[in-house]
Amino acid sequence: MAQKAEKRRKQILKAAFQAATEKGYESVTLQDIADYADVSKGVTNYYFKNKSDVFTQLFEWITSRIYEKEAASISEQETALKKLEAYIDRVFISPEENKNFYRVYLDFLSQVKNNDSYKEINQKFYENCWSIGREIIQQGLEEEVFEVEDVEQTAISIRCMIDGSLIQWLMRDDDQLHDYYRRTCYESILKILS
Amino acid sequence: MAQKAEKRRKQILKAAFQAATEKGYESVTLQDIADYADVSKGVTNYYFKNKSDVFTQLFEWITSRIYEKEAASISEQETALKKLEAYIDRVFISPEENKNFYRVYLDFLSQVKNNDSYKEINQKFYENCWSIGREIIQQGLEEEVFEVEDVEQTAISIRCMIDGSLIQWLMRDDDQLHDYYRRTCYESILKILS
DNA sequence: CATTTTATACTGACCGGTCAATTTATTTTG
DNA sequence: CAAAATAAATTGACCGGTCAGTATAAAATG
Numbered sequence: 001m002a003q004k005a006e007k008r009r010k011q012i013l014k015a016a017f018q019a020a021t022e023k024g025y026e027s028v029t030l031q032d033i034a035d036y037a038d039v040s041k042g043v044t045n046y047y048f049k050n051k052s053d054v055f056t057q058l059f060e061w062i063t064s065r066i067y068e069k070e071a072a073s074i075s076e077q078e079t080a081l082k083k084l085e086a087y088i089d090r091v092f093i094s095p096e097e098n099k100n101f102y103r104v105y106l107d108f109l110s111q112v113k114n115n116d117s118y119k120e121i122n123q124k125f126y127e128n129c130w131s132i133g134r135e136i137i138q139q140g141l142e143e144e145v146f147e148v149e150d151v152e153q154t155a156i157s158i159r160c161m162i163d164g165s166l167i168q169w170l171m172r173d174d175d176q177l178h179d180y181y182r183r184t185c186y187e188s189i190l191k192i193l194s
Numbered sequence: 195m196a197q198k199a200e201k202r203r204k205q206i207l208k209a210a211f212q213a214a215t216e217k218g219y220e221s222v223t224l225q226d227i228a229d230y231a232d233v234s235k236g237v238t239n240y241y242f243k244n245k246s247d248v249f250t251q252l253f254e255w256i257t258s259r260i261y262e263k264e265a266a267s268i269s270e271q272e273t274a275l276k277k278l279e280a281y282i283d284r285v286f287i288s289p290e291e292n293k294n295f296y297r298v299y300l301d302f303l304s305q306v307k308n309n310d311s312y313k314e315i316n317q318k319f320y321e322n323c324w325s326i327g328r329e330i331i332q333q334g335l336e337e338e339v340f341e342v343e344d345v346e347q348t349a350i351s352i353r354c355m356i357d358g359s360l361i362q363w364l365m366r367d368d369d370q371l372h373d374y375y376r377r378t379c380y381e382s383i384l385k386i387l388s
Numbered sequence: 389c390a391t392t393t394t395a396t397a398c399t400g401a402c403c404g405g406t407c408a409a410t411t412t413a414t415t416t417t418g
Numbered sequence: 419c420a421a422a423a424t425a426a427a428t429t430g431a432c433c434g435g436t437c438a439g440t441a442t443a444a445a446a447t448g
Contacts, residue, residue, distance in 0.1 A: 008393095024308055026220035029437060040395045041438095051438070103307055110304040112365055113297055114218055122365050156362070156375075157382040161351075164358025168350070171306055171316055188351040191386045202427090223403060234429045239405065 009047050012037050013058050021100045025055070025107035056117045059108050062101065063125035070132055080140030084189065087132060091162050092182035095175040102170050126159065133158040137193065146193040158189050203241050206231050207252050215294045219249070219301035250311045253302050256295065257319040264326055274334030278383065281326060285356050286376035289369040296364050320353065327352040331387065340387040351386055355379055 015037035073090035133155030140146030209231035327349030334340030
């Protein structure tokens with residue numbers, strides 16, 4: 001029963017994500033979400049307090065899922081350099097996935113100023129990203145392959161570079177450039193780490 | 195006469211900018227713009243085709259103004275290093291200005307996917323930014339203070355770092371961190387250039 | 389049959405855009 | 419130059435439409 005409710009919740013969140021991907025955060029209506037989830041409008045209001053509640057939970061779900069996948073992909077590697085490579089490969093997963101995720105993520109970012117819950121969720125996401133950066137840097141220092149003065153600052157820089165690269169790629173809207181930006185991002189981070 | 199019309203147009207654009215700063219792109223109404231401009235609701239539609247037209251022109255105005263100021267600030271300097279410093283100082287001009295501009299800019303970025311005019315305007319802005327980067331890099335190569343393999347790629351990286359840093363700073367919403375992110379961004383770019 | 393879940397109908401608020409009416413500025417005319 | 423005529427600019431009420439949220443009805447469940 002509770003499982004079925006959880007399934008419905010996920011179904012609605014996925015529908016909201018799909019709707020946001022195609023229509024953009026602000027113009028998604030409750031009807032859109034219901035349509036994508038193949039249910040009626042009443043269902044969304046039954047499982048969620050309101051529209052804002054849907055998107056808050058969606059934002060939380062997306063960011064934690066992203067972090068988990070990133071963390072998983074670096075834990076499979078042994079050396080710092082391999083971990084960094086796996087991290088960037090995971091971040092630049094594919095044009096389609098990056099487009100879907102980053103479009104919605106950008107929508108959320110542009111809403112952070114109006115919504116303290118979003119701000120908090122994003123802060124948590126940042127902290128998770130920085131912790132990945134720190135882990136890679138520290139291991140690289142132990143292996144003596146990186147030369148970094150301030151670990152914290154460098155971890156922050158790495159995420160700036162990643163987000164900046166993905167956003168610029170997204171804005172240029174050219175799938176062919178995906179690989180170019182992945183390499184550019186990777187090489188820049190390598191320089192920052194040396 | 196045409197001058198007076200131009201003045202009104204600017205007045206409405208400024209009002210739209212102010213409204214977008216405080217309420218966010220999507221939730222700005224024609225009434226908001228009229229209120230901030232201290233005119234009645236009909237005026238906006240008298241000087242602009244529609245709401246979307248207002249924002250297209252606003253986006254164009256903002257991005258070209260930003261580029262001009264950045265270009266002006268580096269042209270005042272002689273050496274590559276001084277130019278880079280002036281560039282970053284200009285980009286991180288002040289917490290207040292950065293907040294106002296980047297909030298609205300982020301709103302626009304999140305709309306690029308739905309609006310080809312926005313995409314084009316932003317593309318032009320990027321090209322301007324890259325040209326600033328190229329100029330600094332090339333001079334640094336001549337002065338032999340930088341060591342760069344691919345000028346184009348490095349110019350792109352520089353802007354990724356700048357935008358990534360400013361967005362991350364903006365999301366953390368802490369004026370005290372403004373100087374920290376300015377330094378972090380500057381130092382990372384220096385590493386990328388060496 | 390009682391409770392939970394889903395579907396449908398409805399309401400009130402809001403918004404973009406229109407437009408007739410009014411005010412203000414400019415030009416024409418005697 | 420002053421009065422009349424014309425044009426430009428401004429106003430705000432209004433309309434068609436949309437949407438979030440609610441209320442209520444219907445169906446499924448156990």
